[in-house]
Amino acid sequence: MNARLERKLQRLAAVLVAGILSGVAITLSAFGGGAAQLTVGITYGFLLAGVIGSIELFVLEDWDWLKRLSFLSNLAVRSAIYAAIIIGIQLLQPGERIAGVAPQDSLQNFWSSFARSAIVSVLVNLGFGIANLIGSRALMNFVTGRYHAPVEEDRFVLFVDIAGSTGLAERLGGIGIHRFLDRTFRLLTQSVVDYRGEVLNYVGDEIIVTWPEQSGAVDCRPLRCFVAMRRALQKAAPQFEREFGAVPQIRGSLHFGPVIVGEIGDVKRAIVFNGDVMNTAARLEELSRKVDGGFLASRAAMARFAGPPPFPVSDLGTLPIRGRVDGIDVVGIGAVA
Structure with a gap:
């Protein structure tokens, strides 16, 4: 397999795992451990991580003009794109449809869910930014304490x-x-x-x-x-x-x-x-x-x-x-x- 593609797929897999775990953690802290709610959380975590991760790795990384921005400007542009993706996915309510529960009809619930997803997405975005600054392998070595x-x-x-x-x-x-x-x-x-x-x-x-x-x-x-x-x-x-x-x-x-x-x-x-x-x-x-x-x-x-x-x-x-x-x-x- 092409080394660049393999590297992207490995990073996407890591993002998917992080998204699913985040979905489970948010669901347990906000709604408890019901099977239906866990299904909703896992679905949103998987879809958001998959879509955002794919766009980040296969689209945004190839935009040279984005790379030339300062760290904070780059983070702001990416966060705005992430926010649009989150709103689009949550309007479709795929988690509720798959779990077979009633769709959200409260604006307050919608924005609460958006805020939780946005926080996780910004943290993922920040992780990508730090990895680009010091290198993904160096970041992993620091996190795991390898050296x-x-x-x-x-x-x-x-x-x-x-x-x-x-x-x-x-x-x-x-x-x-x-x-x-x-x-x-x-x-x-x-x-x-x-x-x-x-x-x-x-x-x-x-x-x-x-x-x-x-x-x-x-x-x-x-x-x-x-x-x-x-x-x-x-x-x-x-x-x-x-x-x-x-x-x-x-x-x-x-x-x-x-x-x-x-x-x-x-x-x-x-x-x-x-x-x-x-x-x-x-x-x-x-x-x-x-x-x-x-x-x-x-x-x-x-x-x-x-x-x-x-x-x-x-x-x-x-x-x-x-x-x-x-x-x-x-x-x-x-x-x-």
């Missing part, structure tokens, strides 16, 4: 750097280079989703992507992700040329090994990755600027793939690297693959 205590994991780490960004910043100016990087990172992130990676961070003109060993080893996903990024930039080149007068070019590096993952900080809590693997990947990215093709992958990473790479790679031998007296064995790929 509350630091753990060691074997991971692939991919560093991707925008080449020539310093010169572009001088020409485009501060606001212009920010828009350029934002547009570039949004495009690159689509490839990350396609190959089931996780965006760890954006650092200046770099994006850092990781995969757990089991996921990244499948079909050489980190390598395919980097090549897909390059192809996406090539496809979008005319648009970048028109808007910025320049087309982004990327360099990259890939390494594998144990990293320490854990929550850190107090006022601003974050999940961070530490260890020699992160440092080595960053230094490999520095070396990639000096090799043809602009990409280096360590032999340690290549050895962990479940199969051979999907395109030719060149053995570059052992390269000296800062912090390692014995250097590191690497391979490279061409500029266009």
